[in-house]
Amino acid sequence: MFTLSEVSEHNTHDSCWVILYGKVYDVTGILNSHPGGAQAILRWGGQEATEEFDMIHPPETMKEIEQSYLGTVEPQERSITDSTTEEITEAPLSTLLNLDEIEAAATKVISKKAWGYYFSAADDKISKYLNTQAYRSIMFRPRVFVDCRTCELETNLLGHKVGLPIFVSPTAMARLGHPAGERGIAEGCRPFGGLQIIANNSSLSPEDIVENAPPTQVFGWQLYVQLNRQLSENMLARVNQLDRIKFVVLTLDAPVSGKREDDERINIQANTAASVSTQLFVGTDPSLTRADTLQWLSQHTTKPIVLKGIQTHEDAILASQYAPFVKGIVLSNHGGRSLDTAPPAVHTLLELRRHCPYVFDKVEVWVDGGIRRGTDAVKALCLGAKAVGIGRPALWGLAAGGVEGVERTLQSWFFSKLWSSVAFLTAG
Numbered sequence: 001m002f003t004l005s006e007v008s009e010h011n012t013h014d015s016c017w018v019i020l021y022g023k024v025y026d027v028t029g030i031l032n033s034h035p036g037g038a039q040a041i042l043r044w045g046g047q048e049a050t051e052e053f054d055m056i057h058p059p060e061t062m063k064e065i066e067q068s069y070l071g072t073v074e075p076q077e078r079s080i081t082d083s084t085t086e087e088i089t090e091a092p093l094s095t096l097l098n099l100d101e102i103e104a105a106a107t108k109v110i111s112k113k114a115w116g117y118y119f120s121a122a123d124d125k126i127s128k129y130l131n132t133q134a135y136r137s138i139m140f141r142p143r144v145f146v147d148c149r150t151c152e153l154e155t156n157l158l159g160h161k162v163g164l165p166i167f168v169s170p171t172a173m174a175r176l177g178h179p180a181g182e183r184g185i186a187e188g189c190r191p192f193g194g195l196q197i198i199a200n201n202s203s204l205s206p207e208d209i210v211e212n213a214p215p216t217q218v219f220g221w222q223l224y225v226q227l228n229r230q231l232s233e234n235m236l237a238r239v240n241q242l243d244r245i246k247f248v249v250l251t252l253d254a255p256v257s258g259k260r261e262d263d264e265r266i267n268i269q270a271n272t273a274a275s276v277s278t279q280l281f282v283g284t285d286p287s288l289t290r291a292d293t294l295q296w297l298s299q300h301t302t303k304p305i306v307l308k309g310i311q312t313h314e315d316a317i318l319a320s321q322y323a324p325f326v327k328g329i330v331l332s333n334h335g336g337r338s339l340d341t342a343p344p345a346v347h348t349l350l351e352l353r354r355h356c357p358y359v360f361d362k363v364e365v366w367v368d369g370g371i372r373r374g375t376d377a378v379k380a381l382c383l384g385a386k387a388v389g390i391g392r393p394a395l396w397g398l399a400a401g402g403v404e405g406v407e408r409t410l411q412s413w414f415f416s417k418l419w420s421s422v423a424f425l426t427a428g
Contacts, residue, residue, distance in 0.1 A: 163193020
């Protein structure tokens with residue numbers, strides 16, 4: 001058993017110990033291979049690092065360092081400190097009437113690190129804001145004398161029945177905002193039959209996220225291909241064993257991390273080694289090519305493939321040529337987080353309608369980015385999208401109120417006007 005004083009002496013590149021869950025680990029050997037860089041660990045060298053570790057790493061990571069276990073810390077000396085994290089409390093969810101209010105409530109209770117990662121987007125955030133503004137520029141042509149009393153919410157996505165044409169886009173590091181993490185998002189989706197795409201960089205393992213899900217709940221899994229292909233192949237092998245994960249989403253709209261200044265600014269203020277975004281993209285392969293990557297992927301999974309990040313009609317045409325191996329595409333600019341001034345998805349959707357409408361018959365077309373109101377979703381659906389995705393809203397809902405916050409985000413009141421609008425627009 002060690003005293004805190006004894007542990008604190010080991011805080012250098014030559015000897016680095018950390019305290020996790022009351023146990024001492026010698027992590028010197030993994031400094032140079034850590035995805036976030038050596039400094040991300042050295043910052044906590046000789047200290048209690050449980051809370052920082054818990055927010056970012058899935059529990060399974062502990063298995064990788066078990067062989068480095070040295071002993072325990074005297075209980076009376078153990079303390080957990082995090083000067084940047086405020087106590088997370090649930091907001092009065094019944095008073096939150098829209099996604100802007102949910103985001104504002106979440107912002108008050110999450111850490112600066114979480115806010116910086118969730119809120120940030122590339123450069124001047126032009127694409128982030130245009131994603132929403134573009135929907136506002138599209139006007140309805142309402143038809144009257146239409147019976148709006150009933151409207152069917154259910155639909156089929158890639159052959160699977162879901163309760164809403166709304167899916168949760170892959171969003172990493174959910175435990176930064178709330179301990180329930182991605183499992184909390186899954187639980188929040190459950191009452192609505194909502195589809196969730198599990199992020200490659202989730203703070204929980206895919207096994208943990210789908211563990212308690214009923215057989216009818218539908219999940220996808222996002223893939224960032226790694227420079228070390230064996231790592232991606234190992235994850236695909238695990239995903240292949242999970243029946244609740246129905247498809248794989250190959251992400252193409254973030255070959256490298258964008259310059260997310262809000263995230264970087266928090267990193268500078270906290271004097272940490274690297275921002276959350278930078279750490280997550282270490283090891284991602286930026287050299288993917290269409291034929292080679294799809295050929296490789298076909299060798300490692302039989303699950304349907306969805307290509308996320310299509311931003312031009314030309315790439316939509318090329319993607320559709322790989323049907324039926326490729327079952328769907330997601331029009332997305334990664335929430336404006338990768339390349340600023342990239343087009344909003346609804347503009348790309350309009351391109352497809354104009355230049356290559358036959359693509360809608362070859363693959364399912366989904367969109368994400370900028371959906372803040374039911375009317376936004378209506379416009380995308382009426383232009384041919386099969387489903388629309390929300391990413392940040394699920395994180396803000398989780399941060400604001402845990403599972404109930406996610407439910408509040410997805411509640412029928414949010415989309416009630418959507419279905420009336422669909423009825424108007426499809427009449428006559």
